[in-house]
Structures are given as structure tokens and as C-alpha cells.
Amino acid sequence: MVAGSSPAGPTTSHTTIHLVTENTPRKAWTEAFGSSSLRQVPFTTMSGIPLEAVYGEEGSEMPGVYPYTRGPYASMYRSKLWTMRMFAGFGTATDTNERFREIIRSGGDGLSTAFDMPTLMGLDSDHPMSLGEVGRCGVAIDSLADMKDLFAGIDLGGITTSMTINSPAAPILAMFVAQAETAGVPRKVLGGTLQNDILKEYQAQKEFVFPPRQSMRLVRDTIAFTANEMPKWHSISISGYHIREAGSTAAEELAFTIANGFAYVELALQAGLPIDSFAPRLSFFFNAHIDFFEEIAKYRAARRIWARWLKERYGATSERSLQLRFHTQTAGVSLTAQQPEVNIVRTAIEALAGVLGGTQSLHTNSMDEAMALPTERAARIALRTQQVIANETNVTAVADPLGGSWYVEELTNEMERRAEEIFADIEAFGNGSMLDGCINGIEENWFQSRIADSAYDLERKFNSGERIIVGVSHFLEGNDEDEIDLLRITNEDEQKQRRRLEAVRASRNSTAVAESLAVLETEAADPEINLMPALINASNAQATVGEMMKSMGTVFGRHIEVPTI
């Protein structure tokens, strides 16, 4: 057993052996733990048994110590709970601003913005393809005026903001910076995360616009810009969530996501950025599905793989570069439309897996999300679920409580082994380059087919009865009774947003807009130029997301996926 806050004394034979080594995991842990500040809560069980900060045999791996299988930090939740970051967005910016404020009032401590389909695809609300989609799946953002309404009354220097946006990530980041600076908050103090993970869009979520290599140029520009000017900002959230939701297995989610991470690392290295200048700002985003222990093993394996590859292959030396930190969202696909209240239970179990796996931030889905965006009430219950785990269960007292379990350790090793097999395939596609491997794999439909195959395998197991879903395949009593209130987005929001955009177009200086877009287009044609300054300039001129994307698209072209079943 390892003492919580006191250094391990040389009192046992185990310790004596380990003193031969300069820096044992325990010694490293003790030093790191000693310099951590702790939350002022009792670290005992309900009946008063004192709890160590971590448990483990002498010489075994420790949290906060390379390769970080057991957690990125020595003190984990004893110092800081995960960020309860609830994803929200619907209707107009004003509607979503109200929901943001409600989240902050309810004790949520990070914001996470969901954009609607047109914004995700880089189209304005008045584009013909936007018909019926405005404000439905998230908030509609066309111009700086919307960004201003979205964060009205919220101190962007005092809360971290995550934005789930990919193809138009660079214009949206530019607009966010422009809005914050208009409100008097300098870019260097802005904290938050841009999802900006374009590779998984081609592989899984399919909200792509430009071809892969052109998109990667924008990713490079955002990494370089934030590394230089936004020290508190996470430039990418490398996301397995959507890969899993699209149907991959847990091992594929793990491997594809981390491989994409390697691709972004190679991209930035090629651009001449030193590894430790940007790697600390890369973050991850994983799914928490319903297979409890497999999920926990996945997170543990992810940390170990990332630390090893960053150190051994990419030469990172900063500890922050090696420590994989991640956000978790419970699995949307595990929710059922039947007996929706049961989803609260599923979500709680999945959230607990995220916490036992050491997540840094967490979104819990609402019970109604198999049918619609969540109502305020359903979203509050989802947040309360996290608060119960954080404040009532005492699972936060001890770091990596499942470490050392024969089962979990074996599953962690197996996850790592399977991921390494997949890395070898991807590396072969790229002739030794993970960056080329990921892009070639996308262009050859390899990732997409593999995900579709896994999705269909699972579907057949549900259809054959090999796997059970409560309320869907079994235990159907009550299915007809359950009607819960759903959030309805009306066409009125779409009309409202179109009128708003029309007003912006009418009131802005159209010469300034045209000039800023012309500069953007010219600079897009020169791959040596970082496009972020031109995008910020265009945002300030009140150019729309659609206009910026169109200007870049003139140079970049479009990606068309070959449809395959």
C-alpha cells in the first residue's frame, strides 16, 4: 500500500530494492503528489476508514508517472474533479445563450457549443441546402453578430468554452477570437477547445467540405496560431466519440483516434513546430459506451499508448506532451426511444466508466436524446447524474481504483495490443507515415468500411438476440406508456435566423467584406501562409461563415465521398 500524502519510508524489503533505482514510480508519484493542492473534503469511506490517495504494489505503475496508464496526474480527483461540460445548442444564438446561463446556474463549469448542420457544413442559414436544418441540431451561427449573442453576459476569460466544429473550425475560431476581443478579452487568456478533428469527419461523422489535404492545411494553421497566440487553448480535440457512434468497436475507436492524433503530430512537425510547443495542447474525446470494463480499459490503454509513442517515436520530452487528457461523452447510440427514463441509468453507468477511467471532463446525455435535443429538465437530470457520482459515491477519493485488477489490467493490455495491430496497418498504408496512412486510408474507404462492418456485426447480434437491449429486444412492458415532453424546434427559429442574417448583410460595410474575402482567397492559394489572421480580419468585417468557406473553397475544391454500402 502506498501512503497518501507522506513519502514512502525505507521500511520494507520492497522499498529497499527499489531504492537502488534512481527514480521509482512511487518516488516520482510521491514528489508529484506532494506538490498538488487537494480539495478540502475528507478522504475516508462513509464509515470512517481512511483512504490512501492511490493503491498499488511497490514498483508498480503509478498515476501521474510515465506511461500514465493510471492517470495523467498524481492526485487525480483529490485535487480537481472533472469538468462537468454539458454540450448545448439549439435555435438562435439567443436561445442557446439562455441555456448556457442555465447550465452555469446549475453548477456546470464549462460550456460546450453544439452548432446546427448548416454551420457544421460551413453554409449560411439562407443557403438552399440549409432548408429545414437551421437551429435544429445545434445553434445557428452565421456572423460575428450571432457569436456576440451566443456569449452575451458570459465572461469568456472566466470559463472554458468548447466548440464542436470541424470543417469550418478555423473560421469559427476566428469569429470567437474576434468576439472575445471586441468584448475586451484578449486571445491569450481564452481557455477552451476547438474540436477541429477533420480526419474523423471523413472516417465517421461525414461533415466534410474540402478535400482531406486542404482541410489539413487549415488544421495546421489553427495548431500553429494557437501554439503562438493562445497558450490556454486546446487546438484539437481528437475524437473517437463519433467513430464509435458510427459503429466501430472499442478497439477501433481507440486505434483510429490515436492514429489520427499521430497524424496531427506529424502534420505540425512537418510545419516546423517543435513537438513540445503544440503537443501539450492536443486533447482527446472518447465515447463511454455500455460495456463498463472494456471502456475503462480503453481509456487506460489510450494514455499508455500516447505517452509511449510521443516519447519514443516523436521525441517529446515535456511531461504535458506525454499526458493524454480527454473529454468523455456517454454513448448516444446506447439510448433507446422506448422507456426513455431507463436511459438515465445507462448514462449513469457509462459516466461512471468515464470517471473510473480518469476523464478530465464529461458530458452526460439526456434521457430524451434518442428522439430529440434535450429539454432543460432532461439536461438538468443528466448534469445531476454527474453531480451524484462526484459528490455522493466517493469514487473520487482514490486514483485509478481499478488499477491492479487482473481483469482490468489484462483488458488494458489487450486493448493496447489490438490498437498496435491497427497502427501497423495504417503505417503500411502511409509507407511509414501515420499522416499519409490516415489520409490514404480515408481516400481508399478503409476506415469507413471497417466502421460499417463493425456496425453491421453488432446489429446482427441485436437482431439474433445474442445481445439484449432492455425495452427494445426484451422487457417491453411499459413501452406504450412512456411519453415524455420533447423539445420542439419550430420553423419560426429558422425564419428568425434568416431575417437576422438579412439584417447583418444589409447593415455591414460590403466593401470591407469583399476586400477581406479577397485577401482570404489570395492567401488560401499560398500554402505557406497561415490563414488565421485573414479569417479574423474577415470576421471583424462581419463576413459570414458561409462566405469565408466559399472563398477558401474556390481554391480548395470539395470532397465527394464515393457512396459505399
Next chain:
Amino acid sequence: MTLRVLVAKIGLDGHDRGIKIVARLLRDAGMEVIYTGLFQTPDTVASAAIDEDVDVIGLSMLSGAHMTLAPLVVEALRSRGSSIPVVVGGIVPRQDIPLLKAAGISEVLGPGAPGTAVVDTIRAAANAQ
């Protein structure tokens, strides 16, 4: 006779897990399946369905745009003189089902519909013609 089915994604929603599963289920049930690919419009779907002479169209919808876009597919077909039945599957709240049917949609498959129900519904829609 082998049924021919066109499965389509309309609008901006790229979530294609459901449509690919449905396409494979129908194919494994012996049907000929044509998949349009992403980002189609009501007009492109109607034209493709008529050109391919399919028996049924399956629309997969997640983003909440079903009430706007699905009826436009029916309209686009009818305006071309086609009576090909349209089945909608995906994230559709229960109270929208009667409204979709009133707009000419033959059947709606909600979340959790088992594979057999998908196959049976497509067959029934084709046979009702």
C-alpha cells in the same frame, strides 16, 4: 421478382450508420439496393429513384429536418408523375408520424426498429403499390 430499393440521405446530415445498416439488411434479404450517398436534395432523390426504376425509397433522417424535407421528396416524385412509395426511418418523434403520413409518407420506422421490421415494412410498402 427482386425488389429494388433506393436508400437516401437528404439534407446536410452525415450520420450514415443507420442507412448503411438498413442497406445491408435489405441486401441480405434479397433486395437490390442503391445508395445515393450523402447530401442529396428532394429533387436528386426523386430523379434517381425514377431513373433507377425502384419499387421503394427509404429516407434516413436524424437531424430533425424530416418534417421539412421528407414531404418535399413525395412532392418531387408526384410532380414527376411517380407514385413510388417513400418510407422514412430514423430519429422521428412519435407525434410526427401521423403528420408525415398525412404528407404522403407510407411508413415510418423509429429508433430501435428490429431488422425484420425494416425488411417487412419495405416489402409491405412495395406491395401496397
